[in-house]
Amino acid sequence: MEITSVNSYKDLESGISTKEKAFLLLYKNGANQSECALERLQNINAGESHNLFTADVTSVRDIHEHLEISTAPSLVIFENGKLVNIIKGCQSESAYRSILSGREIGRQASGEAGKSKQVTVYTTPSCSWCTTLKTYLDQQQVRYREINVAAEPSAAEAMVKRSGQQGVPQTEINGQMIVGFDKTRINQLLEIK
Structure with missing residues (x-):
């Protein structure tokens, strides 16, 4: 899988603007949870290309501020250039595979009209x-x-x-x-x- 590092919000915007679906991993270099998320995403070897971007918040200061995200790591999901979801923390490789392939992850509560359990x-x-x-x-x-x-x-x-x-x-x-x-x-x- 090709992972593209972005250096500014402008880079990110130009990268996701033409993509139907794109992903951004905001991580903090040297932090355990961030290293875990980055490593697991790098380990995924899907047969297809995903529009995956990364930004290290220690050197790229404007993306997380513009998106109002204060937690690293966070996997940000964009559809047609618009932010639609944020997955915080380090997830399992199988969870990341599901997210990147567009399959629904997470169990739905049967009696709560489709609301996910927190x-x-x-x-x-x-x-x-x-x-x-x-x-x-x-x-x-x-x-x-x-x-x-x-x-x-x-x-x-x-x-x-x-x-x-x-x-x-x-x-x-x-x-x-x-x-x-x-x-x-x-x-x-x-x-x-």
Whole structure:
């Protein structure tokens, strides 16, 4: 897959203006989650060409400000030059394949008229149960936002305020906190049978 690096918002605009569908990975060089996202996108070897652009926010300052995106990594999806979706955090290679191919990812809640469940996973890099939880969610094709509480102390404080617990993994599903990898409770809240 060819990945095109852009150096300004103007470069991005000219790159996506003639494309029916285009993608931009905003990442921060040297940050674990960003390196993860960039590496996984580079590992995807699809037989077709995707209009994938990248911008390192440490050197390209105007794109994320113009798009009002404050999180890196973020995969931004454009259709006919217009921003239609933002996928934050590092996703699995299978999730990125689904996004780039245009297939829907994420599980729809059956009783909520098509509204997606909001899933946030709080992790640390050295947590083996965090990896188990993320692998399970990937297998179930559940889209989630991952927050590394070791790197984001304010997120760690917010997590403790919500659950009263400091340990990870913790999962927030539509505002309800689950401490640890409680597969039964996760399945119940996500309506996985």
